[in-house]
Structures are given as C-alpha cells and as structure tokens.
Amino acid sequence: MKKKVVLVYSGGLDTSICIPMMREEYGFDEVYTVTVDVGQPKEDIQQAAEKAAAMGTIHRTVDAKDEFIRDYCFPALKANGDYQGYPMSTSIARPLIAKKAVEVALEVGATAFAHGCTGKGNDQFRIEYTIRTLMPEAIIHAPIREKNLTRSWEIEYAKKHNVPIQQSLEKIWSIDENLWGRSIEGGRLEEPDFAPPEEIFQWTVSPEKAPAEKSNVVMTFQAGVPVAINGRGLEPAALVIFANEIAGNHGVGRIDIMEDRLMGLKVRENYECPGATLLLKAHQALEALVLTREELRFKKHVDQEWSRLAYEGLWFDPLKADLEGFLAKTSKRVTGEVRLSLYKGALQVTGRSSPWALYSEDLASFDSKTFDQRESTGAVKNFGLQSRMFHHLAMKLAEEKE
Numbered sequence: 001m002k003k004k005v006v007l008v009y010s011g012g013l014d015t016s017i018c019i020p021m022m023r024e025e026y027g028f029d030e031v032y033t034v035t036v037d038v039g040q041p042k043e044d045i046q047q048a049a050e051k052a053a054a055m056g057t058i059h060r061t062v063d064a065k066d067e068f069i070r071d072y073c074f075p076a077l078k079a080n081g082d083y084q085g086y087p088m089s090t091s092i093a094r095p096l097i098a099k100k101a102v103e104v105a106l107e108v109g110a111t112a113f114a115h116g117c118t119g120k121g122n123d124q125f126r127i128e129y130t131i132r133t134l135m136p137e138a139i140i141h142a143p144i145r146e147k148n149l150t151r152s153w154e155i156e157y158a159k160k161h162n163v164p165i166q167q168s169l170e171k172i173w174s175i176d177e178n179l180w181g182r183s184i185e186g187g188r189l190e191e192p193d194f195a196p197p198e199e200i201f202q203w204t205v206s207p208e209k210a211p212a213e214k215s216n217v218v219m220t221f222q223a224g225v226p227v228a229i230n231g232r233g234l235e236p237a238a239l240v241i242f243a244n245e246i247a248g249n250h251g252v253g254r255i256d257i258m259e260d261r262l263m264g265l266k267v268r269e270n271y272e273c274p275g276a277t278l279l280l281k282a283h284q285a286l287e288a289l290v291l292t293r294e295e296l297r298f299k300k301h302v303d304q305e306w307s308r309l310a311y312e313g314l315w316f317d318p319l320k321a322d323l324e325g326f327l328a329k330t331s332k333r334v335t336g337e338v339r340l341s342l343y344k345g346a347l348q349v350t351g352r353s354s355p356w357a358l359y360s361e362d363l364a365s366f367d368s369k370t371f372d373q374r375e376s377t378g379a380v381k382n383f384g385l386q387s388r389m390f391h392h393l394a395m396k397l398a399e400e401k402e
C-alpha cells in the first residue's frame with residue numbers, strides 16, 4: 001500500500017519545502033497538493049499548480065469562491081464579523097480550506113495531512129481543529145513547527161532539493177488574500193511604528209489620490225444578505241468583487257492594527273478590505289433601523305462571541321450554531337436599502353429605508369401632535385429615582401457627620 005499525504009498547499013516557501021520533506025523525512029510515497037481558490041491572485045494559483053507539477057505531486061485546485069462568500073463571508077456579515085477592528089478574512093477562509101483538503105483525502109483514501117503553518121500563528125489552530133473535527137482519525141504533520149525551522153534554513157533546504165523558490169525570494173511582504181480582504185505582514189511592517197508604505201496596497205487607492213468627486217452607492221439587502229448594488233442584482237461573489245472595486249477606488253478600507261493572536265502574541269497587522277468595510281457599514285445601518293433597542297444591545301454580545309469563535313477557527317462549535325439561530329431570526333427583518341457616500345477614504349451612511357423600519361416620522365417629528373408631549377411629564381419626574389435617592393442620602397449622612 002502506498003503511503004499518501006494531503007498537503008494544504010499555497011505554493012509559498014513554507015508549503016513548498018513540505019513536498020520533499022513529506023517524501024524524505026516523513027516517508028510518504030504520494031503527495032497530494034490541494035490549493036483552494038478563495039479569490040487569491042490568479043497568478044498565485046497558477047504558480048502553485050506549476051510548482052506542484054515540477055515537483056511531481058498529484059495536484060488539485062479547488063474553486064471554492066462562491067461557497068466562501070455564501071457560507072463564510074455572508075454569515076460573518078450577519079454577525080458584523082470583526083475581531084479587534086479586523087473584518088476577519090484569513091480566519092474565515094481556513095475552515096473552508098481545511099474542509100476541502102479533507103474532501104480530497106476522503107476521495108483518494110488518505111488519512112495523513114500536512115500544512116505549512118508555523119508555531120506562532122493562528123492558522124495551525126484553525127486548520128488542525130477543522131481537519132480533526134471532520135476526520136477524527138487524521139494524522140497531521142506540521143514540519144515548520146515540528147522542526148522549528150527558520151526561513152534561512154528553509155531556503156538552503158529548498159535549493160538542495162530543487163524546490164522552485166525564486167518568487168518567494170523576491171517577496172518582501174507576507175500576504176494572505178481572499179475575496180473578503182487582503183492581509184499584509186512581515187518586512188518592516190513588523191515594527192509597530194513603521195508607517196505602511198503605499199506599495200503594500202493593491203485594492204485601494206490612497207485617499208489623497210482618490211477622485212475629487214464623491215460617489216453615492218445604494219446597497220440592497222434581503223434578510224441580512226446583500227443582493228444588489230445601485231439597483232443591479234448580483235450573485236454573491238460578483239457582488240463582493242464589485243463592492244471591493246467601488247470602495248477601493250475611493251480609498252476606503254485600509255486598516256492598521258495591533259492584533260492579539262491566539263497564542264498571546266501581539267502582532268502588527270495591515271489589512272485592506274474595501275468591500276467588507278462597505279458591506280459591514282451598510283448592514284449595521286440597516287440593523288439600526290429595523291431592530292429594537294433591546295435586540296441591538298443583546299446582538300452586540302452575540303456578534304462579539306461569534307467573531308471570537310470565527311477568529312479562533314472554532315467553526316463547528318455548537319455555540320456558533322446557537323448564535324447563528326439568533327442571527328437568522330434577527331436577519332429576517334434586515335431587508336431594505338442603505339445609501340452611502342464615498343469620498344477620499346471616508347465612508348458615510350446618507351440614508352436607509354426598510355419595510356421593517358421601526359421608525360415613525362409622525363411620532364418623531366417636531367411638528368407632530370400624535371405623540372402627546374404632556375404624557376411624558378410623569379415619566380420624566382420619576383426618572384432616575386434610585387440615583388437621586390442615593391445622592392440625597394449621601395448629602396444627608398455627610399451633614400450628620402459634621
């Protein structure tokens with residue numbers, strides 16, 4: 001029986017050196033490389049396939065773009081998915097990538113997996129948890145972590161084993177990209193005080209070079225899901241690509257944060273996520289129109305818990321499904337339109353409407369008589385009863401002491 005291993009493959013240096021390692025150090029006869037297309041650059045996907053072919057693996061590219069938007073990004077949108085200011089993109093792609101690797105393993109009869117994650121990051125948790133959830137008998141190898149490898153050692157090893165690495169050597173930044181966002185790390189960005197250079201951005205123009213005229217955009221939602229932009233109905237992936245374009249052209253969606261990773265490391269992260277920024281802002285504006293004050297307050301906690309689980313990659317935790325039950329219910333009313341303006345890096349909501357709006361112009365208007373102001377008198381008089389009582393007591397007791 002041939003020993004088979006499925007390698008989660010991006011085509012970068014870390015995953016590429018895993019190929020000869022799986023054969024020579026781990027004793028596998030057949031290496032299956034799987035690259036999952038969640039919207040990273042086409043050249044990266046093609047290069048991965050070419051490298052895999054050059055190194056004689058059995059390679060598979062799995063197009064998961066639609067599934068990614070439908071089942072990962074849109075659920076994140078319903079939860080206003082955000083971790084410390086980061087509209088999670090890398091994190092929500094990992095469970096899908098691992099799931100696709102498991103599907104390939106089931107198909108070819110493999111139970112061994114390998115990935116190129118280091119021991120410092122979050123992806124090792126997300127990927128291994130998903131694989132073990134879907135295939136309890138899986139054995140997972142993480143050579144970079146297990147052998148505590150450094151980049152210079154990897155380059156030497158690659159040269160000795162004819163691993164093509166030219167593109168990796170030319171890369172200054174470590175970039176992870178999918179349809180929901182781009183993440184840029186490494187190089188001098190590792191200095192928290194180093195200003196992000198213009199060259200790291202690909203999807204957003206710098207605000208100062210953005211058009212001098214503002215654009216208005218109308219987002220249409222149905223049950224918490226965006227379905228049209230400027231009245232034009234679009235399929236999920238096409239809609240997100242269009243949203244990226246619109247917001248990116250106006251320099252909207254650049255983020256620079258310090259991020260607390262799972263292991264406790266603080267890491268400086270740069271993101272550009274124009275489409276996600278636009279969609280999240282619009283979604284929140286519509287929620288503010290249709291949900292009650294009570295729902296909005298409670299939903300903040302639901303969103304935060306959902307986001308934490310998603311960040312950690314605990315995609316199959318029952319709590320996540322429980323929270324999604326709540327999100328499905330509130331989302332039913334998140335139907336309507338939001339108008340936003342984009343101008344030189346600024347994104348502003350300028351209007352919203354919904355058949356579910358909990359807003360009555362007649363009640364709120366300064367001119368209306370429907371709401372009889374006189375009825376508020378008693379409510380105002382009794383407002384803050386306990387807090388007033390406390391102050392009166394405190395004054396009295398202080399007097400007695402004197």
Ligand code: ARG
Nearest residue numbers: 090091122174175176183185
């Ligand atoms: N810190 C982010 C996360 O864990 C993104 C990491 C992406 N990696 C990269 N090489 N840019 O979700």
